[in-house]
Amino acid sequence: MMSDTKEFKATLIRYLKARVPFISVRSAERSRVLDIFRDVASGLNNAPIYVHTLSQGTKELLTNRSVNEDRSVVGAVDFASQQIAQRQNLSFILTEVADIEDDTPFARQVQDAVMLAAENGGVLIVVTTKPVWGQLQRLGMSLTLSSPTEDEMLEIIHEQVGAYRSQFCIEWDATDERQAAAILAGISRIEAENIIATLLANGGIKKADLLELMHAKDRIFADISGIERVQVRGTELNVGGLGGLKSWLDRERPLLTADLRERGIRPPRGVLLVGVPGCGKSLSAKAIALNWNLPLYRLDLSTIHGQYLGQSEGRLKEALSTADHVAPCVLWIDEIEKGLAGATQGSNDGGTSTRLVGQFLYWLQEARSRVFVVATANDVSKLPPELLRRGRFDELFFVDLPTPEERKEIINIYAMRGLKRELPNALMHELVEVSEGFAGSDIESAVREVVKEAYLHGDEAVNDDLFRRSFQNVVPLSKTSPEQIENIRAWGRDRAVPASGQPIGGICAQSRPRRTVLA
CATH class of the missing domain: 3.40.50.300 (P-loop containing nucleotide triphosphate hydrolases)
Structure with missing residues (x-):
């Protein structure tokens, strides 16, 4: 797969000079692909390139002169076949093909045109986002133009932002631009240009706009299937x-x-x-x-x-x-x-x-x-x-199960969130002792019961006994399935780093084996 534009362009030039009869270009950026073809067209002596779109029919790529007003793709392939049969070294780009993934009548029509091109030095190019029927693809070569790389995205940012530095307040320095390029990598050129233009519409670009780049990019892919966006409060x-x-x-x-x-x-x-x-x-x-x-x-x-x-x-x-x-x-x-x-x-x-x-x-x-x-x-x-x-x-x-200090911190987090106050030191010490063997979810459940009472009967209903009863009513997994907990811990001692920074299960740090590296 090709992703770097320079490498893509160099390979494309070789294919066109070699008169490879069929070239499939995998890309979602039709305009960017056509720009690259325009760049290379001038260097191809006596090898005219024509491009077909559904909106404008077939035109000459460099002069934009119309050569066939039939806007259908089938008509474009017929026209290409006629011209290739009559003249040498012609190239035709089809930008909106369909039904070319499998053995369909249209794929067969394109195959016939490609075989004709092979006899007359012609080239038929399709720009698509989908795979091409195997028998057709084997008649030629395939290229993939991925989204701009970080270096290419940096150039886009230089172009877009640099033109306005004398007119607007641009706070980004070279480091910020490099970080912006890393953030925007993966989207198309036009999407990146639109995002930068939106920032400039505010009258300038600030350091904080780097975060806005992430949100803007996130909105572009919000409806793409495969993974689910999780909102974090x-x-x-x-x-x-x-x-x-x-x-x-x-x-x-x-x-x-x-x-x-x-x-x-x-x-x-x-x-x-x-x-x-x-x-x-x-x-x-x-x-x-x-x-x-x-x-x-x-x-x-x-x-x-x-x-x-x-x-x-x-x-x-x-x-x-x-x-x-x-x-x-x-x-x-x-x-x-x-x-x-x-x-x-x-x-x-x-x-x-x-x-x-x-x-x-x-x-x-x-x-x-x-x-x-x-x-x-x-x-x-x-x-x-x-x-x-x-x-x-x-x-x-x-x-692992939280240590006493971690349990104190967790209790305080949920108490502050639900009751908006810290607990007395004596009560906190007692709850930390009672919650020995509790998981974080167990502590959350116990404090939640107290918060419910506060909501239903007012904050004055909350007292030390209510906290004690709530914690005593929780039966943690460490008591119902102690063997399961110990088996998990035994596995972790040999293979993992403790997330708490403390020895797993209270085992002396010196006795814990080093993490096993599996071959």
């Missing part, structure tokens, strides 16, 4: 504890939009959060998106599976491609083990789960888009071993 989002995870994220954040190519490293790829259910793994994904000022998207692997052969793989490819386009973003994959479980348990899905694992891991390791993946898992026994190998995720964190 900051007023209701605060994660207690997890100091080790938070420190690691603070260090990684600047790298997500930095230009790291000279260093030969990729942007941060993401984290895998495993551990005890109800301890804040999913909440952490939302908090990362909020703190990093990035849009949050959710990929539900359970909806990826289809009933037909290859359907699941196609859906996953579309979803990951969408994530690449909306980057920079946070991609949240909740309970990833459920979507990939068949790969470890010999399921009867015909190998679909295994192929999905391979496809996902290839994207995770090889893609260079600025997508930060936050995957969570509760049932660690179902995780494919390949998922845990170094080079997939940047780090594997274990989220």
Whole structure:
């Protein structure tokens, strides 16, 4: 696949000079493709290029002179065949073809025209976003022009912003422009130009407009299928504890939009959060998106599976491609083990789960888009071993039951949110002791009962005994299934870094083995 415009143009020139009879160009930016053809047309001696559109029929590319007023695509192919049969070295571009993916009458008509072109030095070019019928494609070559790269997007920003620096207040410096280019990578040239023009319409461009770029780009892809946009409300989002995870994220954040190519490293790829259910793994994904000022998207692997052969793989490819386009973003994959479980348990899905694992891991390791993946898992026994190998995720964190200090912080978060006040030190100390073995969700449930009473009967109904009863009524998973908790912790001690920064399950840090690196 080609994405760099210069490389695309150089390859296109070679194909045209070699008179390859059929060239399919995969791109959603017709005007950008035609601009490139105009650039190369002047260098092709005695090789006229014509272009067909439904609105204007067939015209000469450089002079815009009309040569055939029949606006239908079928008529354009007939006209091209007639001209190619009579004259040498003609090239025709079809910009709005349909029914060319399979063996259809129109695809057969194009095939006949291509075979005629092969005999007379002609070239038939189609610009499309879809695959081309195999027998037709084998008669020629294929090119893909992806969205502008970061360097090309930087040039677009220079062009758009530079022309107005003497007229408007432009606060962006070279670093800001580079960050803007990283944000806008993945969209078309015209979309980027429209976004910049919208900012300039405000009378200037401020530093804070970098955040607006993310929102504008998010609106472009709001209706694209494959992944779900998650709205994050900051007023209701605060994660207690997890100091080790938070420190690691603070260090990684600047790298997500930095230009790291000279260093030969990729942007941060993401984290895998495993551990005890109800301890804040999913909440952490939302908090990362909020703190990093990035849009949050959710990929539900359970909806990826289809009933037909290859359907699941196609859906996953579309979803990951969408994530690449909306980057920079946070991609949240909740309970990833459920979507990939068949790969470890010999399921009867015909190998679909295994192929999905391979496809996902290839994207995770090889893609260079600025997508930060936050995957969570509760049932660690179902995780494919390949998922845990170094080079997939940047780090594997274990989220344990909260420590006493973390429980104090969590209780205070929910008390402040629901009751708008801090609890007395004596009561807080008592609740921290009572909540030994509680998950974060257990603490939230206990405090929620108190907040309900405050709403129904007034704040004066809230007292220390109400808090005690609410906490004593909660039976945490650590009491109902202690073996399950210990099994999860035993797995985490060998493979993961504690998200709290404290030893997993209270085990002495010196006795905990180093994280295992799987081959």
